[in-house]
Amino acid sequence: MREHHAVIVIPCFNEAARLDDEALLTLLAPEGVELLLVDDGSTDDTRARLHALAARAPKRIGVLELESNGGKGEAVRRGLEAALLDGALRVGYLDADLSTPTAEMLRILHVLEERPDVDVVLGSRVRLLGRRIERRALRHYLGRAFATAASLSLGLPVYDTQCGAKAFRRTPALLSALRAPFASRWVFDVELLRRLLDGDDDVPGLPPQAFVELPLKEWREVHGGNLGPIAMAKAGVDLALLTVRERARGTRLGHARRRS
Numbered sequence: 001m002r003e004h005h006a007v008i009v010i011p012c013f014n015e016a017a018r019l020d021d022e023a024l025l026t027l028l029a030p031e032g033v034e035l036l037l038v039d040d041g042s043t044d045d046t047r048a049r050l051h052a053l054a055a056r057a058p059k060r061i062g063v064l065e066l067e068s069n070g071g072k073g074e075a076v077r078r079g080l081e082a083a084l085l086d087g088a089l090r091v092g093y094l095d096a097d098l099s100t101p102t103a104e105m106l107r108i109l110h111v112l113e114e115r116p117d118v119d120v121v122l123g124s125r126v127r128l129l130g131r132r133i134e135r136r137a138l139r140h141y142l143g144r145a146f147a148t149a150a151s152l153s154l155g156l157p158v159y160d161t162q163c164g165a166k167a168f169r170r171t172p173a174l175l176s177a178l179r180a181p182f183a184s185r186w187v188f189d190v191e192l193l194r195r196l197l198d199g200d201d202d203v204p205g206l207p208p209q210a211f212v213e214l215p216l217k218e219w220r221e222v223h224g225g226n227l228g229p230i231a232m233a234k235a236g237v238d239l240a241l242l243t244v245r246e247r248a249r250g251t252r253l254g255h256a257r258r259r260s
């Protein structure tokens with residue numbers, strides 16, 4: 001059983017006040033699902049809290065301790081990499097504040113089991129009648145503007161690149177995409193999708209049809225996080241830089257291909 005396990009990575013930076021142990025434990029309901037709690041150099045007692053939680057299911061919950069704060073993207077990258085090194089066949093990540101409820105995260109992970117043709121599943125905060133997607137209006141519209149720009153930058157019609165719940169099948173493209181730290185601190189999700197689509201010299205990228213978005217039934221804004229409007233502005237700048245870098249790279253590749 002262990003060799004078919006799935007790992008949900010939960011990046012945690014100063015989350016002591018927000019961690020909900022009971023809710024997090026519900027992620028272990030399906031057999032074969034494990035958690036990897038990543039302490040991103042927290043300065044509160046997050047680390048002790050994570051160890052206490054892991055002690056409640058030592059075989060199924062691990063703690064990865066990062067010495068200094070490297071940001072969510074690096075915490076997620078290190079966690080996913082460790083899970084894959086440990087043999088996980090499916091991996092995912094989820095924000096510690098459980099804005100995406102645990103049942104929804106399990107639904108995301110389950111898509112990979114149901115659909116062998118899919119390698120990447122993105123939680124998507126689409127507001128539809130009958131669904132509970134609660135976000136303040138300003139956040140919603142800024143988020144929509146960002147998501148549109150991100151989708152244009154990727155050349156992939158993604159509705160929501162920034163939802164904090166995603167799952168991936170173990171593929172060579174994923175292993176290669178996680179090899180190096182992300183260049184951008186604020187839009188690592190977009191950078192990860194870019195890498196998965198592009199592949200590298202040795203590994204082909206994933207085709208667009210390997211990506212699916214799962215509209216969430218429920219998502220709520222949880223206050224007390226570390227990201228405010230300034231972070232949103234930084235994310236915009238990071239996205240612009242990423243797009244410019246990619247264009248330059250695309251042009252260079254184009255020149256190189258024309259020469260060869």
Ligand SMILES: Nc1nc2c(ncn2[C@@H]2O[C@H](COP(=O)(O)OP(=O)(O)OP(=O)(O)O)[C@@H](O)[C@H]2O)c(=O)[nH]1
Pocket residue numbers: 010011012013014015040069070071072073075094095096097099164221222223224225226227228
């Ligand atoms: N902000 C931030 N979050 C980190 C960092 N490292 C890991 N994380 C985790 O990344 C996840 C998302 O962080 P949040 O602060 O909830 O970000 P957010 O949801 O965009 O912002 P809020 O709406 O304020 O909650 C959480 O699980 C954090 O603990 C870091 O350096 N900074």
Ligand SMILES: [Mg+2]
Pocket residue numbers: 095097099222225
């Ligand atoms: Mg949050």
